Amino acid sequence: MTVANHQLIIVGGGPAGLTAGIYAARAMLDVVLLEKGAAGGQVMNTDWVDNYPGFPEGISGFDLAEKFTAQAQRFNLATKLCEVASMDLSGPIKKIVLADGETLTSLAVILTPGARPNELNIPGEKELKGKGxxxxxxxxxxxxxxxxxxxxxxxxxxxxxxxxxxxxxxxxxxxxxxxxxxxxxxxxxxxxxxxxxxxxxxxxxxxxxxxxxxxxxxxxxxxxxxxxxxxxxxxxxLIGIRPNNEMLPLDQLDNDNGFIKTDKKMRTSQPGIMAAGDICSKEVRQIVNAAGEGAVACLAAEEYLGSLK
Ligand SMILES: Cc1cc2nc3c(=O)[nH]c(=O)nc-3n(C[C@H](O)[C@H](O)[C@H](O)COP(=O)(O)OP(=O)(O)OC[C@H]3O[C@@H](n4cnc5c(N)ncnc54)[C@H](O)[C@@H]3O)c2cc1C
CATH class of the missing domain: 3.50.50.60 (FAD/NAD(P)-binding domain)
Structure with missing residues (x-):
């Protein structure tokens, strides 16, 4: 029988993935979070965040992302700087293939790769992002x-x-x-x-x-x-938002124009696969609900892993 490398792999280190990671590390799961860039996700590129509770004066996106990461580090969340290129989520052992060719395996996966707003791609847009x-x-x-x-x-x-x-x-x-x-x-x-x-x-x-x-x-x-x-x-x-789903096997996951469908426990249509944050098919895409969904997804992953014993 093939043995998985990990109990749980989290794909994406934005607010959803980091929160799932904090919950998983505190629950002493054998977990690794995969992130291709700087942890924090879109929050890293947000000038100022005024609507995340706990910061009455507001906080810069950079500082908030650093706090998320520091909290995950306090619980020794294992993270790997790498880009996920493809996945096979269909069997009991989930396979995650990295851009460098390495394959990681796990019993459960939480998908938190986020989304990105469409841009106009015109002069001045990038330079004045967050400045108007x-x-x-x-x-x-x-x-x-x-x-x-x-x-x-x-x-x-x-x-x-x-x-x-x-x-x-x-x-x-x-x-x-x-x-x-x-x-x-x-x-x-x-x-x-x-x-x-x-x-x-x-x-x-x-x-x-x-x-x-x-x-x-x-x-x-x-x-x-x-x-x-x-x-x-x-x-x-405001010309639409695109899911970061290039590496996802969309034929294995119920989705809505590429956004992953979940139930209220953040479980996808594939056993052992949860999704949270902006990648999900939903109405509101904010830091606070991405974090909340990350927590729920981790609890669902724990429940799934428990059911395998
Ligand atoms: C300009 C802007 C301003 C915003 N301001 C606010 C605000 O003030 N308040 C608020 O509540 N919300 C704000 N939002 C929305 C908020 O940032 C998102 O809802 C939130 O970040 C979603 O979290 P997430 O974890 O789902 O995804 P993301 O933050 O998108 O994180 C996903 C992570 O996954 C990683 N990833 C993707 N693909 C791969 C791959 N193949 N391999 C490895 N890693 C991968 C990415 O690098 C990224 O770090 C803003 C969004 C934007 C664009």
Whole structure:
């Protein structure tokens, strides 16, 4: 009989994976967490976090990520800096193949590789990320109180978030490449009735302007090619989110457009495989629920490992 290297492997070291790791290490499981970059995930690239409990003054994403990692280290969570290239999760022994060709095996796996927002990939966007360019209205809306801002996008999320942003901003310009929205009629009607929202039709953002902070955007008319500029203090890029699922065997896991489906114990359709955080099919993608789901996923993994004895 093949013996697995570990009881549990966690794939991804963001808030979901690190929390699962803290629970697993405290439960004295034989666990290893695999992370291809700096632990902390998307939090590492977040300028300021104001909505994670326990930090009344807020905390920089970098510092929060360091605290997550330090807490995992306190319990001696084994971590391996490596990229997972592929997996076979179908049998009782789960196989994880790394980019360098090494294969690790375990009895249970928690998938926490996260997701990433789609970017416009235009000049100024990267440079001004966190300095007026945002990808998450739930995270950053209160930073834009009384300011003039824009939303790039026209789907349900973009329009719902534009409506939410009007609670804080003095004006929200919705920049959309066509002359009609993709959002459902009911959401569109709410947006059209909101006098803080202005629509900039048939337009794409071609450049984010500003030196230290966003000062405006350059727009191109998709019909005439004419260029204009719009002065503003914030740009929300809300054009979808992509799961980091390139290494996942999606034919072995029930999923929703590549986001993994779970039950309320964070169990996937595959026995012994749990998922948590942004990779899951769900409505809200925040640090606090990623961490919560990581804890639940670890408890489900413990229950599964117990059932094998
Ligand atoms: C710009 C921005 C600002 C945000 N601000 C806030 C905020 O203020 N408050 C808030 O609550 N939420 C915020 N969020 C959302 C929050 O960051 C995410 O919901 C949260 O990080 C999800 O955690 P996760 O562990 O599921 O995934 P992630 O944080 O995405 O971590 C996944 C980890 O898995 C690793 N990984 C992926 N693929 C592989 C592989 N093949 N091999 C090995 N490792 C792999 C990645 O390197 C990464 O470290 C923000 C998001 C963005 C993009």
């Amino acid at each position: 360019v945002s990808y998450c209205a739930t995270c950053d809306a209160p930073f834009y109180r009384g300011m003039e801002i824009a939303v790039a996008g026209g789907g349900n999320t973009a329009i719902q978030e534009a409506i939410h942003l009007t609670k804080f901003a003095s004006k929200v310009s919705v920049i959309h490449r066509r002359d009609e929205l993709r959002a459902t009629k009911i959401i569109q009607e709410k947006a059209f009735a909101n006098d803080k929202i202005e629509f900039v039709w048939n337009s794409i953002v071609t450049e984010v302007l500003g030196d230290k902070e966003v000062e405006g955007v350059r727009l191109k008319d998709t019909k005439t090619g004419a260029e204009t500029t719009l002065a503003l203090q914030g740009l929300f890029v």
